[in-house]
Amino acid sequence: MPRPTTAEAEIAEELAAVRPALLPAYTGALPGARAAVLTRLWRGLTHDPLPWVAGRAGGRSGVVLRLADGRRLEGPPADPYATDARVRAVRLDGAEYDDPARLMAGLSVPHSGAFAAELAHSTASLALSRAGQRNFGGPGDAAPARDWEWEQRVVDGHPFHPNCRSRPGFSVAEQLAYGPEHRPVVELGLLPVPARECLVSGVWPEWLREGDRVLVPVHPWQAAHVLKRAGEGALAVRPPTARTLTAHPLMALRTLALPEGPHVKTALSARLTSSVRDISLGSAAASAVLSDFGQAVAERTDGLLRVTRTLGAVAAGSPDLTALLRESPEAYAGPGERVVPVAALALTDLPRSPARLARLARLALTAGLRLLDLGVALEAHGQNLLVVLSPDGEPVRLVYRDLADLRVSPARLARHGIPVPDVPARMVTDDAVALRRKLFGSLVAGALAGTAGSGAALRAALEDAVRDLPRTADLAALLDEPLPAKALTLMRLSPGAGDRWADLPNPLRCGTR
Structure with missing residues (x-):
């Protein structure tokens, strides 16, 4: 060794x-x-x-x-x-x-x-x-x-990223205490901030208020490493309340599930896999608009895909002190059904059934391409996209969460009579290449490939899935062009350059090596 x-x-x-x-x-x-x-x-x-x-x-x-x-x-x-x-x-x-x-x-x-x-x-x-x-x-x-x-069963992290489990800034004790694969229970602090100092989007619930103060859920790592360091500046830490929220960390680490209630997305200013993620003030401000927009366009998928609602968001002057409450995907499961993140499907029997894998691909591509034609490109990777499984394990519909990274096309929306939502400028583009990269890179090269586990299995599932799809320009690009995927290694060797892309061999046009 x-x-x-x-x-x-x-x-x-x-x-x-x-x-x-x-x-x-x-x-x-x-x-x-x-x-x-x-x-x-x-x-x-x-x-x-x-x-x-x-x-x-x-x-x-x-x-x-x-x-x-x-x-x-x-x-x-x-x-x-x-x-x-x-x-x-x-x-x-x-x-x-x-x-x-x-x-x-x-x-x-x-x-x-x-x-x-x-x-x-x-x-x-x-x-x-x-x-x-x-x-x-x-x-x-x-x-x-x-x-x-x-x-909590997704142990290895991102299936294709070399930094699949990189958590710099986390001690061993903190990884054991906060990493979902270690199955901890996390106590979120509640930081009282005067309501006049907060940007609130949607409805911030009464059970997270205290008189004229808003209670902001704070991840303990953030409290120890970021807010404490802010000292007496703009993010000076006020004494937290005696109350805490008991929660279970999800794959995203900074998002946690309350035992009986919504999911809480907290600020966690740490580098995970590629970048330091936060909840920008623009995203917090636009969260209610995005939630309503997501619900409206999801209705045009004829029930194939549902979008979890954002219940409320709060930002106390900085991305380092923000939080968001989101509906649990379990709200979209019927009796006996299970809601499973696509990233966890490898732990089920589904990938070993070509018929069920093809059914999943058909569901995902039908919904994703329909929304893309409308003017909405989802970032449907294995964390954001969930599948509802019937009691016997059959994929029956999809659930999408976290709208912060989708892209919208004003021109495509206008063709369908849909107003452009008031969202941050970074989310708006009419560039067909950018829109297709967003969807195909996350859904096909990411979620579906990670579930299939090999090029041969992915090709078989896609061949079945695309057979009856409407022949749009977007589908033609998927069938005939190289498959876009984020160039994750190049991105880590190009600090500050933003997203970079690789053209992978199209599984529908060539054999696997």
């Missing part, structure tokens, strides 16, 4: 202090975690448009990358839609690398040092996430009864 990286050793040291019983499982999980992250990294190296890769060659026997400086990077075939950890090692100028962080450091390209540190942390955190897992579906394991229980 290779010597531990600094991140692996640091987590082991912290784990020995806070949860020593997990240390043997953590150590045993490291080789598999390295392979899982290396597989994701190799996918990016072989498919992202990296400026220092001068040429690519290969096929079923393997892939050779010719670097601009003359070096050769060799590895196994890279199916861009595979989710299993099949890459155990690659060779850089003949030297073998089985650790993704050391490989990235060895490549020595612009920004590779910072990315190598992220990869080391992703590997160590993934091993920690795997260390405490029980045998889901095994003897004594009851089927999840609540939506948040499904989310």
Whole structure:
């Protein structure tokens, strides 16, 4: 076994202090975690448009990358839609690398040092996430009864991102306390802020008010690392109330489910996978308008897709102190039905049934393309998109949550007589390429590919799904053009550049490698 990286050793040291019983499982999980992250990294190296890769060659026997400086990077075939950890090692100028962080450091390209540190942390955190897992579906394991229980079963994070479990700024104790895969219960603080100092969108409920003050739910990590640091400035922390909200963290980490009530999206100003996410003041202000708009356009899918309502949002002067209340997806399940995030479907029997996988693809593409024709491009990745399963496991309809990253087209909306909602300017575009990238990159290259688990399975599901869809220009692009996907590796090596895109082999037009 290779010597531990600094991140692996640091987590082991912290784990020995806070949860020593997990240390043997953590150590045993490291080789598999390295392979899982290396597989994701190799996918990016072989498919992202990296400026220092001068040429690519290969096929079923393997892939050779010719670097601009003359070096050769060799590895196994890279199916861009595979989710299993099949890459155990690659060779850089003949030297073998089985650790993704050391490989990235060895490549020595612009920004590779910072990315190598992220990869080391992703590997160590993934091993920690795997260390405490029980045998889901095994003897004594009851089927999840609540939506948040499904989310806690997603252990490995993003199926294609090399930073699938990177949580810089989180100690081991904090990962165990707040990471959904560790199945914690989190106590959200309630920070009282005078109502006159708050921007409120929608209806902020009375049970989160105290006289003339609004009670803002605050994630404990945010309170300890961001609000406390603000000192006596604009975000000076007032004494919290004695009350707290008991909640279960979801895959997004900063969004949590109350035991009997809505989901709470909190501010959590930490870098997760790619970027620091917050709830911008513009998003908070537009949340009620977006919610009404989402409900209205979802009605045009003939019941195929429902959108969870945003009940209320509050911003107390900064994105670092915001919160949003959102309807639970369970509201759209009938008797005996289950609502499962698409990212968790790999833990069900659905991917092993070609008929059900095709049914899911047909549902998702029918709804997604219909909304795209109307002028709404969903970011339907595995967290945002959920599927309602019948009691016997059949996909029957979809639920979409979190409208903050969709795109709307004024021209397309106008063709259907739909007014353009008052949303932030970043959400508005008539660029067909941008609209298709948003939907196809998240839904097909993301949610459906992650569920299918391979290019061959994805191709079979799509072939069945597209057979009877209306022949629109958007469908023609899906059938005939390369499949867009976020170039996640390139993005981490291009800080500040925003979204970058890769053109993946179209699974409907070519065989898998």
